[in-house]
Amino acid sequence: MKGRHVRYFFGKIGLFFVTLWAAITVNFILPRMMPGSPADAAIAKLSQNGPVTPEVRASIEAQLGMPKGNLLSQYWQYLGDVVHLNFGVSYSNFPQNVSDLVGAALPWTLTLVGLVTIISFIIGTALGALMAWKRGTAVDVTGTISSSFLSAFPSFWLALMLLFFLGYKAGIFPTSGAYSSTAIPNFSMDFISDAVEHSILPALTILLTSLGSYVMGMRNTMINTLGDDYVTFAEANGLRQRTVMLKYAARNALLPNLTSFGLVLGGVVGGSLLVEQVFNYPGVGLLLYQAVTNQDYPLMQAIFLMITISVLVANFIVDILYGVLDPRTRR
Amino acid sequence: MMELLRVENLSVEYDSPDQEPVKAVEDVSFSLDQGEFVGLVGESGSGKSTLGFAVTRLSKPPARISKGRVLFGGKDITTLSQEELRRQRCGGFAMVLQSGMNALNPVRTVRKHFVDIYKAHGNVEKKDYEAHSRQLVEKVGLQDSVLNAYPGELSGGMRQRVSISLALALEPKLMVFDEPTTALDVLVQHEVMGTIRELQKQEGFTAILISHDLGVVLESTQRVLVMHNGRIVEDAPSERILTDPQDDYTKMLLSHYGDPRAEHVSVPGLKPRDEAAASGSVGGTPSQADDEEDMTVTVTGVSKIYPARKRGEDSVTAVNNVTFTLSPGQSLALVGASGSGKSTIAKMLTGVERPTSGNITLGGRRVDQMKRRKDLRSLRSDIQMIFQDPYSALNPLHTVEYTLTRPILNYTDLRGDDARRRMLELLDTVGLTPVEQYAAKLPHQLSGGQRQRVVIARALASNPHVLVADEPVSMLDMTLRAGILALLDDLRVRLNVSMLYITHDLLSARLITDSIMVLNKGTVVERGQTAQVLQHPENDYTIKLLDAIPSLRTQA
Numbered sequence: 001m002k003g004r005h006v007r008y009f010f011g012k013i014g015l016f017f018v019t020l021w022a023a024i025t026v027n028f029i030l031p032r033m034m035p036g037s038p039a040d041a042a043i044a045k046l047s048q049n050g051p052v053t054p055e056v057r058a059s060i061e062a063q064l065g066m067p068k069g070n071l072l073s074q075y076w077q078y079l080g081d082v083v084h085l086n087f088g089v090s091y092s093n094f095p096q097n098v099s100d101l102v103g104a105a106l107p108w109t110l111t112l113v114g115l116v117t118i119i120s121f122i123i124g125t126a127l128g129a130l131m132a133w134k135r136g137t138a139v140d141v142t143g144t145i146s147s148s149f150l151s152a153f154p155s156f157w158l159a160l161m162l163l164f165f166l167g168y169k170a171g172i173f174p175t176s177g178a179y180s181s182t183a184i185p186n187f188s189m190d191f192i193s194d195a196v197e198h199s200i201l202p203a204l205t206i207l208l209t210s211l212g213s214y215v216m217g218m219r220n221t222m223i224n225t226l227g228d229d230y231v232t233f234a235e236a237n238g239l240r241q242r243t244v245m246l247k248y249a250a251r252n253a254l255l256p257n258l259t260s261f262g263l264v265l266g267g268v269v270g271g272s273l274l275v276e277q278v279f280n281y282p283g284v285g286l287l288l289y290q291a292v293t294n295q296d297y298p299l300m301q302a303i304f305l306m307i308t309i310s311v312l313v314a315n316f317i318v319d320i321l322y323g324v325l326d327p328r329t330r331r
Numbered sequence: 332m333m334e335l336l337r338v339e340n341l342s343v344e345y346d347s348p349d350q351e352p353v354k355a356v357e358d359v360s361f362s363l364d365q366g367e368f369v370g371l372v373g374e375s376g377s378g379k380s381t382l383g384f385a386v387t388r389l390s391k392p393p394a395r396i397s398k399g400r401v402l403f404g405g406k407d408i409t410t411l412s413q414e415e416l417r418r419q420r421c422g423g424f425a426m427v428l429q430s431g432m433n434a435l436n437p438v439r440t441v442r443k444h445f446v447d448i449y450k451a452h453g454n455v456e457k458k459d460y461e462a463h464s465r466q467l468v469e470k471v472g473l474q475d476s477v478l479n480a481y482p483g484e485l486s487g488g489m490r491q492r493v494s495i496s497l498a499l500a501l502e503p504k505l506m507v508f509d510e511p512t513t514a515l516d517v518l519v520q521h522e523v524m525g526t527i528r529e530l531q532k533q534e535g536f537t538a539i540l541i542s543h544d545l546g547v548v549l550e551s552t553q554r555v556l557v558m559h560n561g562r563i564v565e566d567a568p569s570e571r572i573l574t575d576p577q578d579d580y581t582k583m584l585l586s587h588y589g590d591p592r593a594e595h596v597s598v599p600g601l602k603p604r605d606e607a608a609a610s611g612s613v614g615g616t617p618s619q620a621d622d623e624e625d626m627t628v629t630v631t632g633v634s635k636i637y638p639a640r641k642r643g644e645d646s647v648t649a650v651n652n653v654t655f656t657l658s659p660g661q662s663l664a665l666v667g668a669s670g671s672g673k674s675t676i677a678k679m680l681t682g683v684e685r686p687t688s689g690n691i692t693l694g695g696r697r698v699d700q701m702k703r704r705k706d707l708r709s710l711r712s713d714i715q716m717i718f719q720d721p722y723s724a725l726n727p728l729h730t731v732e733y734t735l736t737r738p739i740l741n742y743t744d745l746r747g748d749d750a751r752r753r754m755l756e757l758l759d760t761v762g763l764t765p766v767e768q769y770a771a772k773l774p775h776q777l778s779g780g781q782r783q784r785v786v787i788a789r790a791l792a793s794n795p796h797v798l799v800a801d802e803p804v805s806m807l808d809m810t811l812r813a814g815i816l817a818l819l820d821d822l823r824v825r826l827n828v829s830m831l832y833i834t835h836d837l838l839s840a841r842l843i844t845d846s847i848m849v850l851n852k853g854t855v856v857e858r859g860q861t862a863q864v865l866q867h868p869e870n871d872y873t874i875k876l877l878d879a880i881p882s883l884r885t886q887a
Contacts, residue, residue, distance in 0.1 A: 230436040238451055241417075327437070
């Protein structure tokens with residue numbers, strides 16, 4: 001029994017590293033299959049203004065770090081760079097390192113979007129379970145109507161509404177950025193409360209738009225599990241209502257909802273582009289937007305890799321959670 | 332004797348949104364003495380389960396107790412609040428569900444199921460949890476290691492035993508068993524019923540056994556309530572039900588039982604077989620048909636071995652060196668418990684699975700080597716399947732006409748009006764008249780028996796030479812079975828098709844087949860003429876199968 005569990009978890013860890021390696025390798029191969037090189041593109045742009053001398057060409061190639069050696073040694077070099085988080089220099093924020101830019105944006109996104117996603121999953125699942133348990137009552141009807149209403153909102157539109165009414169009109173919350181322009185980023189209480197204040201509107205936007213699907217997903221699966229024989233049998237055995245609701249019905253309904261949570265969790269790093277854009281929040285989404293509009297290839301490549309890794313990590317987490325929560329997957 | 336349960340004028344209704352409520356149980360009254368073992372018999376839709384749920388107060392909306400009282404130990408339980416009711420369940424009334432297979436929470440170990448009950452009622456002290464649950468699982472014939480297991484790790488029979496032991500943890504005065512063995516394999520069914528009988532004697536609880544199977548009920552109980560259309564039509568000691576039934580419905584139910592071991596077996600609606608004239612040619616040379624094309628099925632030394640699913644596990648031999656022939660117009664029964672390889676043989680015959688070794692031919696063509704689409708297509712028009720579950724074998728979105736027209740278009744040259752005429756002819760063949768009306772219906776508008784007739788009509792659409800019927804009547808009520816069996820038998824003779832009849836039900840095998848093969852773990856252990864084998868079985872396994880059939884004898 002124990003050995004089987006260990007085997008399951010080691011199997012999942014092994015699978016995680018294999019897919020990670022595959023993703024990193026594809027990230028290496030894909031740009032090399034594209035015709036032309038970034039240096040050619042830069043020189044083509046410059047040559048519109050006049051002839052390009054070989055010195056200029058050489059300096060551009062040096063600046064971009066033109067690959068040397070055969071494909072295998074390039075690949076080896078690239079793997080080393082990935083391990084050391086060395087993604088080169090950004091074009092649009094020259095001469096800052098790509099890793100520094102991503103490193104500065106990542107914590108904001110991870111804390112804001114990641115935390116909100118987890119909170120949304122917990123609240124949504126709990127609410128859905130309660131609604132299913134009290135099926136047909138006022139709680140259920142109000143919950144069903146409002147969650148389908150909320151999940152129909154496009155996130156950017158809700159963001160604009162909140163920005164306009166709560167930020168601009170009422171002036172309760174700041175309208176832009178992750179902290180005040182005068183604040184000094186450190187771990188003081190002042191700064192943290194300032195950052196929390198700035199995060200409320202974007203957090204609210206993400207929470208409200210993502211909540212509905214968890215609520216409805218949980219409610220509908222739990223209505224099914226409530227009709228299952230083990231719930232009837234638990235009632236026939238006179239178990240406490242709380243036990244029947246939580247440990248029998250909700251516990252089994254949780255599993256499918258966990259899958260949709262995993263899908264959303266994987267999108268945390270790249271998925272909140274619009275919300276970050278509206279609130280001018282300095283996260284990965286905003287950085288990606290800037291990288292795309294400025295054709296900043298090294299930055300884009302690094303962010304894409306981050307997004308890929310975050311999907312893999314999210315899948316891994318959900319796999320492990322499934323293993324813990326559902327004994328049937330461990331067989 | 333002390334009275335334990337008294338049901339007075341009980342009615343249960345199912346509310347439906349825009350219609351009159353449907354009365355499932357109507358004005359039912361009876362009483363049970365302490366320690367009595369009573370059977371509640373009826374066909375599907377008779378209201379027996381609804382009644383069982385009502386007396387244990389487990390009815391869920393839309394079901395509603397609309398009238399009457401249920402007095403348990405003199406106290407009316409229909410008016411109890413949820414919490415009072417919950418506490419009453421300990422030392423009160425327990426229920427074992429029909430599909431006990433699914434009655435356990437898949438994410439909790441068996442031990443946790445016990446602990447949940449002890450915690451809810453406080454009837455056992457915490458330090459005694461372990462010893463108490465061990466004692467209970469041992470009582471139902473399981474080892475205490477099942478306490479560590481998750482339900483998914485146990486077989487169906489073991490799960491049903493676990494749920495019985497969980498119900499016992501309540502120390503109930505009344506146990507309601509709702510079809511406790513229906514979902515189980517024949518042999519397991521027999522063993523579990525034995526355990527239930529023993530427990531009832533030992534523990535002395537009062538028990539209600541709800542079942543559609545009069546045989547099972549008569550074998551175990553002292554008194555039988557017969558239910559029909561929501562009412563109890565007969566309430567008598569088991570002995571008298573058997574020897575002197577009063578109600579017409581009871582008489583009708585009884586008439587559909589027979590002992591496959593008897594010298595002469597017949598049920599209403601089915602012609603008794605002329606068993607002397609039956610041509611048993613199992614394993615022998617097939618009788619030559621006059622057809623220009625010989626449509627004999629020959630199976631020679633066929634084995635099917637499934638490779639091990641994981642490293643360290645053994646490969647599974649599903650079918651082991653099976654040989655038989657099936658000539659046109661012949662009917663052959665393939666019997667055995669679940670897992671004996673019956674269905675695997677059907678799959679190989681229809682080209683769904685390929686044998687690991689041996690060969691299968693149909694009219695000279697090698698079925699086991701067919702690879703091309705064209706070959707398989709012609710095979711499918713020659714061999715057709717009749718499935719076990721008529722409720723899932725028809726697409727609920729399509730009318731009967733559509734369902735029957737598809738194979739006509741796919742396998743014959745008939746088009747347009749000709750195809751439609753053929754479709755109506757098929758409905759007529761299976762006895763669904765008026766044909767025009769049935770053609771327009773959707774599956775949910777048909778009863779189980781009617782659906783099975785549509786499934787049979789669909790199988791006939793391609794003018795097959797061989798019919799493979801996989802447990803075609805096991806999902807149907809006893810009284811409907813005879814009709815379907817009669818139809819199959821009649822079709823075989825009229826259309827000169829051969830039939831492989833797969834079943835675990837030896838009575839139906841006796842009624843419609845000439846020859847029989849008994850399969851145990853993939854190996855044929857006995858074969859011969861059906862009447863001969865069932866009357867004078869030689870193999871131990873065949874004897875075991877026959878003994879598992881509840882005979883119409885009372886306990887005493």
